[in-house]
Amino acid sequence: MTRYQTTPAFKELIESASNIPSSLxxxxxxxxxxVTHTDLIEFYKTCKPTDTLLDLIxxxxxxxxxxxxxxxxxxxxxxxxxxxRLRLEEKEREYKRLITPSPEYETLYDNTLMGDEEQxxxxxxxxxxxxxxxxxxxxxxxxxxxxxAIWYWxxxxxxxxxxxxxxxSIFFGLLVLIAEVVVYMGYLNKIEDARVRERKKKExxxxxxxxxxxxx
Numbered sequence: 001m002t003r004y005q006t007t008p009a010f011k012e013l014i015e016s017a018s019n020i021p022s023s024l025x026x027x028x029x030x031x032x033x034x035v036t037h038t039d040l041i042e043f044y045k046t047c048k049p050t051d052t053l054l055d056l057i058x059x060x061x062x063x064x065x066x067x068x069x070x071x072x073x074x075x076x077x078x079x080x081x082x083x084x085r086l087r088l089e090e091k092e093r094e095y096k097r098l099i100t101p102s103p104e105y106e107t108l109y110d111n112t113l114m115g116d117e118e119q120x121x122x123x124x125x126x127x128x129x130x131x132x133x134x135x136x137x138x139x140x141x142x143x144x145x146x147x148x149a150i151w152y153w154x155x156x157x158x159x160x161x162x163x164x165x166x167x168x169s170i171f172f173g174l175l176v177l178i179a180e181v182v183v184y185m186g187y188l189n190k191i192e193d194a195r196v197r198e199r200k201k202k203e204x205x206x207x208x209x210x211x212x213x214x215x216x
Contacts, residue, residue: 002037004060010035013059017047034063139180147173 006028014020014028020043027039040056043049050056147169154165 003034003063004037004040004057005063006035007059007061010059013049013056014043017043017049020047035060135184139177139184142180143173143177146176 011029014025017025024039024042024046028035028043040060041053044053044056050059150172151165151169154160154168160168
């Protein structure tokens with residue numbers, strides 16, 4: 001709703017109006033110096049203080065609220081409980097860091113890779129799910145293609161009955177399915193073995209030589 005700020009000239013105009021209702025006068029003068037568009041029109045129609053409604057509006061200022069300022073909302077009990085739990089967890093982690101001796105040499109896999117392995121991000125989970133779905137679709141396409149090829153070939157070349165053709169199509173389809181699954185599982189095992197071997201490698205950083213630039 002459009003609202004207007006009252007000015008001294010506008011207040012004097014209200015005070016000088018004789019036939020203004022008391023309720024309307026109270027709203028115009030005691031509404032935190034803001035007048036609604038509806039009250040302004042009612043005041044103009046009732047008292048005709050100016051020649052036009054535009055002249056009456058010119059005696060006020062358009063109120064433009066600041067949308068960047070958000071009202072302070074009271075914190076809920078759930079929010080306070082969550083903040084308290086996070087604060088206690090942070091204190092517990094700090095205490096563990098104090099009582100746990102740090103290693104002599106910091107390695108690349110102590111903090112980065114181990115933490116990434118325990119907590120996968122949403123993007124990584126989405127990528128992994130997409131990869132698995134793509135693999136399943138490819139396997140189904142391979143199985144369907146082989147089954148259809150056997151079905152068509154047994155009819156055109158051998159002229160076998162439908163029952164034999166169906167059994168051969170199912171057999172070769174299952175054979176391709178097993179082969180695809182075995183190959184894919186072997187691929188996953190090789191990747192996991194490579195990760196384990198790479199994780200076992202320790203990258204140790206040592207200071208070999210120090211140079212004092214001020215002395216040189």
